[in-house]
Amino acid sequence: MDRTRQIGIGITAMALALTAGATRAGAQTAETPTKWEIFGGYLHGRDVYTARQDNVSFGGVTQPVPLCTADADANFGANFEQLLCDRNAFHGADVAVVYSISRYIGVATNVTWQRHSDTYVDNFGPGGVQTSTNTEHKYSVLGGVQIKDRASAAPVRPFAHALVGVVHEKLSGADANPVEGPSTYSDAPTSVGMKVGGGLDVRLGRNVDLRAIEIDYAPVFARDRDLSINPPDYGIHIVGKRADDVSLSFGIVLRR
Numbered sequence: 001m002d003r004t005r006q007i008g009i010g011i012t013a014m015a016l017a018l019t020a021g022a023t024r025a026g027a028q029t030a031e032t033p034t035k036w037e038i039f040g041g042y043l044h045g046r047d048v049y050t051a052r053q054d055n056v057s058f059g060g061v062t063q064p065v066p067l068c069t070a071d072a073d074a075n076f077g078a079n080f081e082q083l084l085c086d087r088n089a090f091h092g093a094d095v096a097v098v099y100s101i102s103r104y105i106g107v108a109t110n111v112t113w114q115r116h117s118d119t120y121v122d123n124f125g126p127g128g129v130q131t132s133t134n135t136e137h138k139y140s141v142l143g144g145v146q147i148k149d150r151a152s153a154a155p156v157r158p159f160a161h162a163l164v165g166v167v168h169e170k171l172s173g174a175d176a177n178p179v180e181g182p183s184t185y186s187d188a189p190t191s192v193g194m195k196v197g198g199g200l201d202v203r204l205g206r207n208v209d210l211r212a213i214e215i216d217y218a219p220v221f222a223r224d225r226d227l228s229i230n231p232p233d234y235g236i237h238i239v240g241k242r243a244d245d246v247s248l249s250f251g252i253v254l255r256r
Contacts, residue, residue: 033150034255037098037106039211041251045090045114047138049083050169050189050222052241058234077122080132090114090138094214094249098146106146110163110195112247114138128179140167140193140218148201150255157209160198167193167220185229187238191222201253209253218245 054065056075065075068085076084092114098106117135124130142165148157171187199214222240229236 030151031153033100033103035100036256038254039094039096039251041094041211041249043092043094043112043114043247043249045092045138045245045247046087047090047114047116047245048087048243050191050220050240050243051084051238053239055237055239056234057237077120077124077130079120079122083118083120083134088116088118090116090136094251100150103151104147104149106148106150108144108146108161108163110140110142112140128177130175130177132173132175134171134173137170138167141165142193142195155203157201157203158198159201161195163195165193167191183229183231185227187225187227189222189225189240191220193220194218207255209255211249211251211253214249216247218247219243220245
């Protein structure tokens with residue numbers, strides 16, 4: 001089990017433990033449970049590109065190039081590999097709606113959007129200096145269960161949730177190289193994704209909470225696909241992988 005999955009499991013266990021503690025406290029002080037909960041706020045993602053290997057085809061020959069290796073550095077550029085290998089910072093929005101079916105259980109729907117952009121410069125010697133400008137977007141629509149004491153009158157309300165759904169990624173980029181000429185490329189896989197974690201809501205008023213923090217393990221299970229390239233001088237078939245993403249959110253919760 002890698003470190004990211006350990007973090008995700010630890011976050012979930014912590015949130016469940018806090019929720020259990022809040023449930024015991026709420027048994028002493030309770031109010032009418034809220035039926036609806038709407039959250040909106042900022043999301044910071046630490047995300048990994050969903051590719052394990054590129055199979056490069058040129059002149060009738062296909063060469064497998066595992067990413068994050070010396071071979072990949074030579075083919076794509078060591079700096080460009082930061083896009084493919086590093087845990088990059090994304091910024092975006094997180095919106096969730098929860099309908100309560102009991103005091104402690106709610107049915108949750110969650111929509112997120114994230115964006116990351118950067119520029120990478122690599123010197124290929126006789127092959128020229130290549131400048132790559134890239135923008136990534138990630139959209140997710142998830143559904144599942146939230147555990148939270150909706151009748152607690154405590155000033156702090158912990159919660160935990162487990163969600164599953166669809167994640168759509170869109171990477172678009174452009175290469176500028178005085179030797180090989182300009183080119184553009186795009187990758188737009190749609191994959192199964194999850195979000196498992198929890199956080200703390202702080203009571204601001206009768207119907208308003210501050211979501212002080214939400215931390216989630218958000219894996220994306222990406223499929224294999226072809227990279228779209230223009231001009232089509234060569235082809236790249238991407239071998240997908242599970243991306244062990246994590247995210248942090250905060251914002252406002254409205255309750256009715």
